Structures are given as structure tokens and as C-alpha cells.
Amino acid sequence: MKKLKLGYAPTRRFVFSEEDAFKYKVMIREKLDSFGMDIDIVDLEGLNEEGLLYNDNIGADKIIERFQREKVDAVFFPHCNFGTEDTVARVAKALGKPTLLWGPRDEAPLEDGMRLRDTQCGLFATGKILRRFNVPFTYVTNSRVNDPVFERGFKNFISAANVVSKFRTLRILQIAPRPASFWTMMVNEGELLERFGIEVYPITLIDIQRTTERIEKQNGSELQEAIIYIRAMLDVSEVTEAAVKRVAALKVAMKKYAIDTGSSAIAIQCWSSLQDAMGIMPCLANALLTDEQIPVTCETDIHGAITSVMVQAAAMNQAPTFFADLTVRHPENPNGELLFHCGNFPVSLSVEDKPKLRHHFLFDDHAPGTHEGEIRGGDMTLARFDGDHGEYSLFLGKARGIQGPYTRGSYVWVEVNDWPLWEEKLVKGPYVHHSVGIHANVIPSLYEACNYIPGLTPDPVDPTEAEIRAWLRGSV
Known part of the structure; x- marks a missing residue:
């Protein structure tokens, strides 16, 4: 970096x-x-x-x-x-x-x-x-x-400047179009370029399939390193050796495309054509790349990939992000919510010594490649860059990990200050069910970064804008 x-x-x-x-x-x-x-x-x-x-x-x-x-x-x-x-x-x-x-x-x-x-x-x-x-x-x-307020303000400015620097040079590698039924993932590619200078570099599923198969056949050192890492970090007992090798080859192929195209992040279709073509899920490959500071978002979520780069930059690239569905409310806590995805959360965040590499639990083909398990809680930031009708905003909120029931996939239960308020803001938009999390308080720096990105409005829910500004002044 x-x-x-x-x-x-x-x-x-x-x-x-x-x-x-x-x-x-x-x-x-x-x-x-x-x-x-x-x-x-x-x-x-x-x-x-x-x-x-x-x-x-x-x-x-x-x-x-x-x-x-x-x-x-x-x-x-x-x-x-x-x-x-x-x-x-x-x-x-x-x-x-x-x-x-x-x-x-x-x-x-x-x-x-x-x-x-x-x-x-x-x-x-x-x-x-x-x-x-x-x-x-x-x-x-x-x-x-x-005075602490100077150190606080300087560090926050540097983080905000890092966000702006990465935002102004953003290129997203798009692997295949969005899933047909996911209208929520529609974006205006021309407007992103005109308004923000954000480039989208599209490749087809055939491109990534052929490159993956070539890497798998060549069996080179980079592929072997990925296989060794997967076996060292995960319990692979439920999948075949062939599945481990193909997931590793997909990870190497995706990274090669990202580097060769100068892309900061990847948005991949992830289902269901990929399973038909390659026989695997890309979830673990997504997780491994996100851990390497090349965040990958599911369902070709371009706006989610933009969010991931911004959030990662706000933490000065010192912590991995995780890309999550806002899924269901906690069965007992009225302000609790499940952050979940099929298996793409970074391995480094797992609470288990060896999380499982498993088969997908929802789709009929039950393809292997999901990285499942709970990730650690603690304090975290949740964010979402999104827009429609030519207007863009950045949702910002803080959450804290809590106990909750076991579920499949990669997940963490969180508590927020006022979930009905969050829900209303998210449903009424311009947001969707996807968010980006990180185990750091990067809300003030993301808020400040918007000062330098014309056309992007910060939209904090907790803390409020007044609370953020008071914190930066040293009033609290």
C-alpha cells in the first residue's frame, strides 16, 4: 500500500x-x-x-x-x-x-x-x-x-485524507453482471465516472473461469502457498482436496486480475452461474482477498465495493473490512441485528481457531467454498455508500457485538442505539441490505472525508452529526 x-x-x-x-x-x-x-x-x-x-x-x-x-x-x-x-x-x-x-x-x-x-x-x-x-x-x-484535541484532530484528518486519496483513484474490478433478481445492485456506472471519477473494469465469468483453470493446471508456487494457507487456517475436513485447490486457484486468479487492472476492490456475481461453471462457491476466496486488503463484495455490489475501500482507508489500511447482509432482528434484543453473509468474512476475524470450509447450505447444488463461523464482536463501524436519482450519501453508524443464537454462514450479532431508527433510514433509502463493517471507530474520519468529495453527503445515524463535530472540537 x-x-x-x-x-x-x-x-x-x-x-x-x-x-x-x-x-x-x-x-x-x-x-x-x-x-x-x-x-x-x-x-x-x-x-x-x-x-x-x-x-x-x-x-x-x-x-x-x-x-x-x-x-x-x-x-x-x-x-x-x-x-x-x-x-x-x-x-x-x-x-x-x-x-x-x-x-x-x-x-x-x-x-x-x-x-x-x-x-x-x-x-x-x-x-x-x-x-x-x-x-x-x-x-x-x-x-x-x-492537548489531546490536536492529536485527535490531526489523526482524524490524516485518515480522512487517506479516504479521499483512495476514493479519487478508485477502480472496481467487476466479475460478471449482477444476479438477475438483484435489482438493488443496479448502479449508474457513467454517473460514478462523471461525478466521482470512479472507474469500473468489467470482465466476464468466462474470463475468470479460464484463468482459474489455467492456474489450477499450472500448479505454481502462488497456488501452492494459497492451498497451504487454507489448510493451516481452516478445517477442510468436509470438502475434497480438489475443491480446496479450485477455491485457492480462484483466489489467485482474482488477485491477478485486480493487480493487473489496477483495481482497489472487486465486486463478483458469486451466484449462481459461477457454481454451474466452476463447481465451487467463491466465498472463501473473497474472504482471503479481503484479509489481504483487496476487499471483495458479493452479488456484484459496486457501491458496496466503493464503501469497502473507503472504510478500509479510514482505518489507514490497518484492519480488514467485512461485507455483510443486514439480515434479521435479534430474537430477544430489540436493538439487536444479525450481520451475515454466506461465508465471505475475513478468516482473521474468526473467533474459532479453525473455522470450517463447507458446502453452501441454501442453493440446491450445495457447492463447496463457504467459510463459516462467528467473527469477533467488540466495537465496530457500519457504513454504506449509496445513491439514486443523482444523489449520493454515506450511511454511518456504530455497533457493538453481542451474544446471539448460532446460524450458518459467517456472522456476528450486534446491538445499535435505536434499531427502529436505523431500519427506517435504511428502508427509506437510498440504501440496501448490504453494509460494510470494521472493528474500528472510523465514523469521524469518513464524515470529514465527505467534506472533500463534492456530491457525497454524510448521513450519520449514531453518533449524530452534532456529536461528531463536538468530538472533533474536543467538547466531549
Whole structure:
């Protein structure tokens, strides 16, 4: 995975203390390094003696050229004193990347009444000029370098910028058309390209079948590694060796297509033509790829694949997603719901040492290839990118794993704050029965990412928008 690159452009103004501005430039950079985030930082060192943006002595053009050459994904303008708002705005406008605005809180005036920085005042000025330049930006409350609200806001911005970076380069590998009876999986491919720049790369079932059969026949090292992994991680006693080999070959084939086409995620038809053609279910292959940060969605759910990439990016690609049906309500808990699919949840999430590789339990052919078992609970985010009639939104909600009855497939029971509210929002749309889950709180970063994606509206159900904004401000 490509690391996110952050442009670091600390700024000062000539009428305030140069020494204090330089001190804070260094202090802030050291603080960023202490957060331990796996990102690359591109600074202004070498463009002048201070490595600061001020008074156009470093022209905007030089900064723009450096950041564009380095292909930064986002830019941070810490105001080390009042700052230089016009140059900040010109740089931000030219880059067109997610922009973070923040400055360290000022100390008390000196004994003679002089003030060294007036950072807050400069933030007001820069915010206004960014608006004049039509530059969307993220703002973190004026706070001290060591205050938790700064760390919280910075990390959330980086996660949001990672979502935007992955979203703007999205290509979905589509394997076969949607199942005929799943009208809910209809998407406007042209609109996704026109509105968001999202590409869909379609291949046929014949393409994936032939590639799978060729890989199976060649019996190469990548296939052998996949077979060894499956046998080590799962109980395969209910299926034949031939079935294990074919599922592994399908996984290798899907990964090859994703890499060769530059696709970030896959949406596969998964039933029922594939079973007729290949004699297996793709569920475990989907699970293995999702664990490898190539999320796969069932029933050719393009919008679900988009959601998966966004959610995965919000977690800085440090945790796997899982693609689930919202299925039935809990038999006893009025706010409980079953998250389920036939067998595609990542193996790494299983609560069992060796979950089972089984035959499908619903379809008449009972083809092998489902990875079944309960996954771990805990706190998680549920999300869904979807749209109709030219309007798109991102459903966001938090859930917590709970105990529930055994069921077939891969599953977890969860509790939410107010299921009737969720149900009403989901049914009235523009959403469907599919959602993407992850064991992380990525709601604030997904919410912030929408600030940089024109035409996409965040739609949080829990926490509310007001609660998210209060959390980001440090009010709660």
C-alpha cells in the first residue's frame, strides 16, 4: 500500500516573533513524528533558511512545485504565529488536496504587554481567505501542542485524507453482471465516472473461469502457498482436496486480475452461474482477498465495493473490512441485528481457531467454498455508500457485538442505539441490505472525508452529526 504523503507548510508573519515561530515549527513537527503514523512528510526545508512560509519570500510557486513534484495527498498549514493567509490560500488552491488548518494556543502576554504570536487571530484570517478561494478545509480547535484535541484532530484528518486519496483513484474490478433478481445492485456506472471519477473494469465469468483453470493446471508456487494457507487456517475436513485447490486457484486468479487492472476492490456475481461453471462457491476466496486488503463484495455490489475501500482507508489500511447482509432482528434484543453473509468474512476475524470450509447450505447444488463461523464482536463501524436519482450519501453508524443464537454462514450479532431508527433510514433509502463493517471507530474520519468529495453527503445515524463535530472540537 502506498503511504499517504503530507505536505508540511508551517507559516508565520513578519510582525511577530521569528524565534517563537521557528521554535513552534520544530515542536509541532516533533509532535507529529511522536504520533507514530505510517505517513511520509514533505516539508519546506531548503527553500529558505527557516523552512517556513512567510511574506512570500518563499513564493507560493516554489512550495506548489515541491508539493506537486512529491505528489502529496494532503497539506497541513500550522500557524506558528499569525501566519500569511494569502500565500497559504494560493498554495492550497493550486494543490486541490485536503487541507488542515490549526495553530498552537498562545501564551499569556509578556510583562511589557507584548504578544509573541497572535495565532488565533491569524486562523480567523486564513479561514476567511480559504473560503474566498473556494478551498474546503479541516479545522482543529486552537489548542496547545500537547492537548489531546490536536492529536485527535490531526489523526482524524490524516485518515480522512487517506479516504479521499483512495476514493479519487478508485477502480472496481467487476466479475460478471449482477444476479438477475438483484435489482438493488443496479448502479449508474457513467454517473460514478462523471461525478466521482470512479472507474469500473468489467470482465466476464468466462474470463475468470479460464484463468482459474489455467492456474489450477499450472500448479505454481502462488497456488501452492494459497492451498497451504487454507489448510493451516481452516478445517477442510468436509470438502475434497480438489475443491480446496479450485477455491485457492480462484483466489489467485482474482488477485491477478485486480493487480493487473489496477483495481482497489472487486465486486463478483458469486451466484449462481459461477457454481454451474466452476463447481465451487467463491466465498472463501473473497474472504482471503479481503484479509489481504483487496476487499471483495458479493452479488456484484459496486457501491458496496466503493464503501469497502473507503472504510478500509479510514482505518489507514490497518484492519480488514467485512461485507455483510443486514439480515434479521435479534430474537430477544430489540436493538439487536444479525450481520451475515454466506461465508465471505475475513478468516482473521474468526473467533474459532479453525473455522470450517463447507458446502453452501441454501442453493440446491450445495457447492463447496463457504467459510463459516462467528467473527469477533467488540466495537465496530457500519457504513454504506449509496445513491439514486443523482444523489449520493454515506450511511454511518456504530455497533457493538453481542451474544446471539448460532446460524450458518459467517456472522456476528450486534446491538445499535435505536434499531427502529436505523431500519427506517435504511428502508427509506437510498440504501440496501448490504453494509460494510470494521472493528474500528472510523465514523469521524469518513464524515470529514465527505467534506472533500463534492456530491457525497454524510448521513450519520449514531453518533449524530452534532456529536461528531463536538468530538472533533474536543467538547466531549
